Amino acid sequence: MTVRTKYRTLIFMNRTDIPELLLERLTRYAAIDTQSNMEKADSLVFPSTDTQIQFAREIAEELRSIGVPDVMVDENSYVIARIPASPGKEDTPSFGLCAHLDTASDAPGSGVKPRIHRNWSGESIVLQNGFILDPAVDKALGECIGHTIITSDGTTLLGADDKAGLSGIMTLAQYLIAHPEILHGPVEILFSPDEETGHGMDKVPLSLLRSKAFYTVDGGHAGEIEAECFNAWKAEVSFSGIAAHLGSAKGRMVNALAMAAAFVNALPARESPETTEGYEGYFCPLDIRGSTEKTDLLVFIRDFDREQMTRRLERLDIIARSIEASFPGGMVTIKKTCQYLNMKQKLDEHPLILERLCTAVVRAGLEPVQKPIRGGTDGSRLTEMGIPTPNIFTGGHNYHSRTEWASLEHMTQMFDTLVELTHIWGE
Ligand SMILES: [Zn+2]
Structure with a gap:
């Protein structure tokens, strides 16, 4: 044919x-x-x-x-x-x-x-x-x-x-x-x-x-x-600080960039893409941009297990509260979006x-x-x-x-x- x-x-x-x-x-x-x-x-x-x-x-x-x-x-x-x-x-x-x-x-x-x-x-x-x-x-x-x-x-x-x-x-x-x-x-x-x-x-x-x-x-x-x-979620984390003249910032300024850095530091280092494989899940900070007044951080969260994923998402909230406690006057808000299941x-x-x-x-x-x-x-x-x-x-x-x-x-x-x-x- x-x-x-x-x-x-x-x-x-x-x-x-x-x-x-x-x-x-x-x-x-x-x-x-x-x-x-x-x-x-x-x-x-x-x-x-x-x-x-x-x-x-x-x-x-x-x-x-x-x-x-x-x-x-x-x-x-x-x-x-x-x-x-x-x-x-x-x-x-x-x-x-x-x-x-x-x-x-x-x-x-x-x-x-x-x-x-x-x-x-x-x-x-x-x-x-x-x-x-x-x-x-x-x-x-x-x-x-x-x-x-x-x-x-x-x-x-x-x-x-x-x-x-x-x-x-x-x-x-x-x-x-x-x-x-x-x-x-x-x-x-x-x-x-x-x-x-x-x-x-x-x-x-x-x-x-x-x-x-x-x-x-x-x-x-x-x-x-x-x-x-994976179950895949993304968290858009916003840090609101308080800007001030650097010369007279003592006791006034709350640095949103420092808050974001502390947040990234609080993510478990052993649960990152570069340290996991197979069925292990992770957190991955992916993008950060901002100023002393406001900083936005993007975090990807991955896990094969749905209950574990729920725990991971809760963990972000716990970290956010601890950052607020360490930076009085600062605020952390998290918008979580499911990407796929x-x-x-x-x-x-x-x-x-x-x-x-x-x-x-x-x-x-x-x-x-x-x-x-x-x-x-x-x-x-x-x-x-x-x-x-x-x-x-x-x-x-x-x-x-x-x-x-x-x-x-x-x-x-x-x-x-x-x-x-x-x-x-x-x-
Ligand atoms: Zn392809």
Whole structure:
């Protein structure tokens, strides 16, 4: 069967073609700048960059060109597409796959020039500007000798986060359309902007989604699946002092900056991001600005356990009262906002969704490894909104950095997992 696309003409399509299709897509998407902008996103510009609007259109056009009949881009640049069920399978439940269009702003993301290291020998990969991928340090890389490794040239990130996931879902769509003999139920696709800014699900058109379960394809090492994330809160702490002429400040001035510094000092040093891992939670002072009269401090609070989170939030109040006691005349107020919640609780209520994913990973020849996410994903937000959404590996590593890399063999195992998941949902 021949599938003609604007991008490529293929005599379609053996499973052996899949790695080259994934590689072509990852390198093509990576070269397109779709970096999101945290500051604009925080000031409610959505999507935060125009390049994402353009990319959403291009991806939708590509979906149409590979034969997906039902594709739309909404006014906020969410791409929604549906691959209809095989004849006779219309009544099986729909499930969804989700990836994000943007890349992180932690490293340069414009002008990405992917480098392909075929049959990688295991020698350190030397990039520009002194960046090195050393398998002695990077254990996951060390497991990939003989693989095709994709990196940037060292001047930018690669953007495998999440263009590896995007490539997997696009290639799955192409595969299912080209193989009508593969029986499956309805498959829904959601590509979202601005995941990296934390605003990715702010405007998701929930009423348009038909699936009761989604999977984000936005994880890391082959076999890893993620169904637990932090409970995340932020505290905006305001310190009000009393300003005075420094020459006659004795007994009068209350320095808001000193109050804020004392507050930061009172946070437990052993419960910070730099001293914790695995299931351990933390406090993290993130931003401070102000004057002697008024200082604002931003603190992130993270914990997997909800009761522990309640205790952490109470602890902030206790610290605030003790600072007020030490700085008579000064005042501390705290505004606490929930950012996202651990998705484990809601996923536990619908165990089938994770069970199916584990079965798919096993059928793809891997051992599923469940890891807690020390962060949040679009999936955690979607889960909170009522659509349980665990996360699937993509084969990408070292996200948000110039040493980001992906293994094509692991990306192919991601594809195999997606195919198996499609089978399972159609059974
Ligand atoms: Zn991501």
